[in-house]
Amino acid sequence: MLTYVIRRLLFSIVVLFAASVIVFWGMSLVTSPIGFLRQQPGISEQTIHNIEKRKHLDRPIYVRYGYWMKDVVTNKFGTETINDTPIFPDLKRAMGHTLQLVVVAELLAILLAVGIGVYSALRQYSVFDYSATTFSFVGLATPVFWLALMLQVLFVYIYQWTGVRIFYVANLSGVDPGTGIHFVLDRAQHLALPVLVLMVASIASYSRYMRASMLEVVNSDYVRTARAKGLPERSVTMRHAFRNALIPLVTIVALNFGALLGGAVVTETVFGLDGMGLYFINALNNGDPYPVMAWLMVTATLVIIFNLVADIAYGYLDPRVRYE
Secondary structure, X not given: OHHHHHHHHHHHHHHHHHHHHHHHHHHXXXXXXXXXXXXXXXXXXXXXXXXXXXXXXXXXHHHHHHHHHHHHHHOOOOEOOOOOOEHHHHHHHHHHHHHHHHXXXXXXXXXXXXXXXXXXXXXXXXXXXXXHHHHHHHHHHOOHHHHHHHHHHHHHHHHHHHOOOOOOOOOOOOOOOOOOHHHHHHHHHHHHHHHHHHHHHHHHHHHHHHHHHHHHHHOOHHHHHHHHOOOOHHHHHHHHHHHHHHHHHHHHHHHHHHHHHOOOHHHHHHHOOOOHHHHHHHHHHHOOHHHHHXXXXXXXXXHHHHXXXXXXXXXXXXXXXXXX
16 A cells, blocks of 8 residues: 555656646746736836846746746745735635635535435435435536525525624635634634535535445345345445445545635635635636646645545455555
């Protein structure tokens, strides 16, 4: 296992390098970091020239990439092009907000989806199974932005009618949350609706995978053999069926978790959450390649890490899995 992990980590470095080269080259071709600045009245050519010299924008792409790599290693992704603002503090703040949102949403979604999927499989074609299937189809078909907007409208109306603010509908960074219980309550009020939006889609998807996987496993030969030996049904379900049924779900959760940590773009944009998704959109709109590249490296690293975690989890869930 150790050899496998080391080999995967070394291969991941190659993947990250290739991804950074492709994206840096693409961003350099399609955007101009100082294009927006050139459109502003009162900006002298000398100012633009100074920015170009400072950020090496007058050099070939491969030279600029080399300077960027140096900033990544020695200067925490360096600074933005126009105002020379350090990138890492904003990226760190955005990552913290996204972690608060995604971790809570995914953990709750996994717990609920696994329970729904397992019970639906064990009670196939029951009222609960049909109800869960209907919810899953509705959840998968509901556009994320529409659900987010409807929740905003609903709770804004509730606040207008009653004068009681149950949940905030925007601006996670707007007010100092304080410390202790005040911080917890503030975060709960700000994150409840975005968490609910992410949970709907995740539960709908995960529960279907769990149901299908569980149905396949409970009808397998080794499960029937366990029943024939007289093992209690609970033991057959949890020790023999459930553990193996988790394997396909682990792959989906790992991929989704890593991607969401890169930013739930639609949800964060609608609710105005200062997370990785909104950070990426703002950086892309500004045409500045350096914040976009920083976002890419963090997101790609997270996706690779969670893929590795999924592979390791396979070996724990299924002893037949061996890594050379």
